[in-house]
Amino acid sequence: MRVVIVPAPFVATGWGIPTVCVRHGEPAAAQPPVTFRTLVPGGTVLMVIAPLIMMIVVLATEKRVVSPAWPLCARCLRLRALRRAVTATLLGLAGGLVVVAFAALESWGSTVAVAVLVLVAGLWALSRSTTGRIANGYVDSSGQTLEFRRPHAGFVTLVAAAKQHAGSLPATR
Numbered sequence: 001m002r003v004v005i006v007p008a009p010f011v012a013t014g015w016g017i018p019t020v021c022v023r024h025g026e027p028a029a030a031q032p033p034v035t036f037r038t039l040v041p042g043g044t045v046l047m048v049i050a051p052l053i054m055m056i057v058v059l060a061t062e063k064r065v066v067s068p069a070w071p072l073c074a075r076c077l078r079l080r081a082l083r084r085a086v087t088a089t090l091l092g093l094a095g096g097l098v099v100v101a102f103a104a105l106e107s108w109g110s111t112v113a114v115a116v117l118v119l120v121a122g123l124w125a126l127s128r129s130t131t132g133r134i135a136n137g138y139v140d141s142s143g144q145t146l147e148f149r150r151p152h153a154g155f156v157t158l159v160a161a162a163k164q165h166a167g168s169l170p171a172t173r
């Protein structure tokens, strides 16, 4: 998988962060704040079947890096809005099915089973609708760098230039 590595201080301060988005390399239409996190593989499933274990894993391994302003282009914003709408629909449907299960006393078990499946799908959609996921950015286990997956070449070029510039700066201490 193609990735670009960005130092955490770039993300936290905004210095060296391009004004184009990661995903499409297009000019930012908005720059919302975003909290990037460490990726937990299979996190959504774990959250449903063993929420306590998931919490422990997150507390033990998660590193966070907060960006005050992250570039999202118009297409990124549309994608985020679409994923949020899918999330709201699935979570609403899961809630509706639970109500139906309580109302219909016969065969409520299978309705609840479907509701749980829809809930898992909704939580998965929720995890993919965050700004951090739209940017495909994850903090590494040290918390010192972030990895952005499948970046646009334009974004990669600008990050590489900023890294080179940072490397050529004289030490301030």
Ligand SMILES: [Zn+2]
Pocket: 021, 022, 023, 024, 025, 026, 072, 073, 074, 075, 076, 077
């Ligand atoms: Zn974009």
